[in-house]
Amino acid sequence: MECVHSLDEIRENMAVLDHYLEKKCESEYSFALERMKRGTCFIAVKSPTGYKFYPSRFVGYAHNSMDGHSRNTTKDGRLTNSAISKVLNQKVAYYAELDREYQLYCERLGFIPNDTGTYGVARKYWVFEK
Secondary structure, eight states, X not given: OOBOOSHHHHHHHHHHHHHHHHHOOHHHHHHHHHHHHHOSEEEEEEETTXXXXXXXXXXXXXXXXXXXXXXXXXXXXXXXXXXXHHHHTSOOBOOHHHHHHHHHHHHHHTOOOOSSSGGGOOOEEEEOOO
């Protein structure tokens, strides 16, 4: 799969994840929750109900979906992180406040997040105005 090259591609993937979480169709909902649980780098977007978070390994591939993501055997967060940083014109970084917001978001979704991202690495964030 090709990495994102535009804000519209990032927004499209955010809308896909939002749809999965809102629709609550079992397979898609579980898929989206698993992306949230296992993620390390997230795009953070302020919403009326608090921040929402979007994992880089999903939103970083153009025109992504549950099926496309599952078939992508070469997923690499380093590639998607670089692509997202280029599109958003900012580096991914650790923010204590956003990490607290991420934990609150996970609780709103119904689960307690791990203390760190995958492999014990601190979670990192980009801030994005949708």
